[in-house]
Amino acid sequence: MELDFERCYRAVDSRDQRFDGWFFTAVTSTRIYCRPSCPAITPKRENVTFYPSAAAAQRAGFRACKRCRPDAAPGSPEWDVRADLVGRAMRLIGDGVVDREGVPGLASRLGYTERHLHRLLTAELGAGPLALARAQRAQTARILIETTDLGLADIAFAAGFGSVRQFNDTILQVYAQAPSQLRDRRPARQTESGTIHLRLAYRSPLHIPSLLDFLELRALPGVEERSGATYHRGLTLPHGTATVALTPADRWVSAQLRMADVRDLAPAVARCRRLFDLDADPDAVDATLGADPALAAAVHAEPGVRVPRAVDGFEMAVRAVVGQQVSVTGARTTLTRLIRAHQSADLRTASAEALPGSAAAPGGDGSRSDSPAVPGRGASDSGLIGFPTAAAVAELPDSAFGMPVARRQTIRALAEAVAAGKIDLDPGADRDESVARLLELPGIGAWTAGYVAMRAIGDPDVFLPTDLAVRRGAAALGLPATPKALAEYAERWRPWRSYALIRLWKSS
Known part of the structure; x- marks a missing residue:
């Protein structure tokens, strides 16, 4: 993927957080790669190379900055909204498909050959599906090393690595530290045993009240609930169940995860990010919607309204x-x-x-899972x-x-x-x-x-002109209220009509 050097360098020089996740800055003199907003001294032009993905920077021999944690940057909004093969592939890799089914499984899901998929991903992102999945495994492993008491061998397999040696080599290459060194350097924790704590970064602004209010209104008892500023949710994941508590804050969402099987960390994180629409580009959305006089006041008053999506x-x-x-x-x-x-x-x-003699009963001949689980409660x-x-x-x-x-x-x-x-x-x-x-x-x-x-599928450009609440919201804003006329008017909101839909619902 072509990256404009001047534009990227200006973003780095100004430490512009809006570009975090869009590209990564690699410094040839230190062999370190960073997010654009890294607070370190801006490197000289002649020492800078830009990459479209962390995997591409790692593939070129750069290691992650310990200060700005580029692997924890928000995902590129391109892969969040694009409907083409590369966008679909990136969302599936983020959900852990390569770890569970391998590259053949990913290619089969997408309906293309492995060779064609590798060629397209390498052309766009500078790395193929294995390298992209490897970068994600490294991040998953770092989180588990720093937030759980699991043994390092258990973490290696939970993160998706094929062997402990592969795990050790990757962590050393990406973070310039052995797994044991990362664990020794982790801050002192006073957290409940068995809970994984992490921060999910996003691009500001994020209108937190509208997001939580939308989810609370539709919350299913026993599956999800809101408690103050925290949203609690049960999850069904590929290897088991989990619960998560999500608390939005400035620049990140605090997540507390409890999982039956830690192999599900990557898909759990990906699904929580989708649910809160954390990889969106609110500036791009609000610029389009705010250009319409009918929506301008609402956009100015409540910037960063997201489309609540789904974990399932x-x-x-x-x-x-x-x-x-x-x-x-x-x-x-x-x-x-x-x-x-x-x-x-x-x-x-x-x-x-559980009856005596049944396969699942104690002493029966049923199989059990030897996969690592977070210690503590279920x-x-x-x-x-x-x-x-x-x-x-x-x-x-x-x-x-x-x-x-x-x-x-x-x-x-x-x-x-x-x-x-x-x-x-x-x-x-x-x-x-x-x-x-x-x-x-x-x-x-x-x-x-x-x-x-x-x-569910994350299309950013859906519009429902026959929806009664949408029509009421449109009428409240002085817009056409008949389905045909409203659909024609909504053309000016492309490609962000889903976000306009949320605002019309709020106005109804």
């Missing part, structure tokens, strides 16, 4: 279907009933499996759980749904399609294809598919 694409799709033509409160009641029915089914299954001790999987919902009895027959059939068809892999709602999904597949299901129309595309 299937969950958001079910929420969208249930929310058709009912109030937010009514949708919450129906979804709560569904979740409780799933919990009851789980408890019955667990009781049956991931679900807070009482919060993740949303049921598509396979679990598909198996629930009719009595669990508490809704009209047609809507129940739609949710069943959705669950079966997602469980079978016929509909992809993961962050790396092809947006157009996923929307088309959703529209093929009976009971799913343009509003539902668009809502899922916005919140």
Whole structure:
């Protein structure tokens, strides 16, 4: 990817935080790479090289700055919003797909050959999928070294490394310190055993009240809750369950994670970042929306409004279907009933499996997981759980749904399609294809598919002109209130119509 030297150097010279994650600064005289906002003395022009990714800088032999922690910079907003192959690949790598399925699995999900995928990623980011995943593993390992008491060998495999030797070599190369040295240098901690504490950086501004208010209004009892300035959430991750407490602050969101399996750290972080839309570029969004006189006052008063997204694409799709033509409160009641029915089914299954002689009972011949877990209490001790999987919902009895027959059939068809892999709602999904597949299901129309595309798949340019609350918000701002006229007016908000949608909902 071509980087304009003068523009990048000016950003470094002014320590502009807006460019953190867009590119990385490598200093040839020290062999260190930094984020643009690094507080260190600005290097001479002749000693600077710019790279589009941390992986590219590492590949060129540079190590991470200990002062600005470039690996913890916000992700590039390009990969957060782009719908092309590279953007989809970056979101899947961030979710840990390479660690779980390898490069062949990543290429298969995207529908391209490994060779073609490697060529495109190298051309755009200066590094292939393995190098990009390796950079992420190094960051995951550093977090585990500094925030848990796990053994270093356990951390190596939890972070996705194939061997302890590979882990040691990578940490030494990236951080210029052995894993044991990183652990010796960690600050004294007075934290609850078993909790991983980290900071999720974002680009300012972030309008915290609108984000938390939106999530609180739609919170599902037993799955998520708001407590003051903190949002609590249960997660269902590839290797187990987890709970997270997210507290927004200036320049970062404080995250406290408890996981059944620490191999899930990278996907947990990626999903929390998506949920709070932390990789967005608020300046670009607000510049476009603020240019419209109808939205200018709101943008000026509340800069940095984000689109709350999802930690689970299937969950958001079910929420969208249930929310058709009912109030937010009514949708919450129906979804709560569904979740409780799933919990009851789980408890019955667990009781049956725990009977003497069963495979899962003590002394039985059932298998157990030897994967490392964070010491301390279990991931679900807070009482919060993740949303049921598509396979679990598909198996629930009719009595669990508490809704009209047609809507129940739609949710069943959705669950079966997602469980079978016929509909992809993961962050790396092809947006157009996923929307088309959703529209093929009976009971799913343009509003539902668009809502899922916005919140589950992350499309920044969705608009729902038929939505009653959107039309009310538009009317309150003096905008056209009929669907056709409002859709035509909204063209000026491209490519950020999803963000305009959030503002119209707030105005309704």
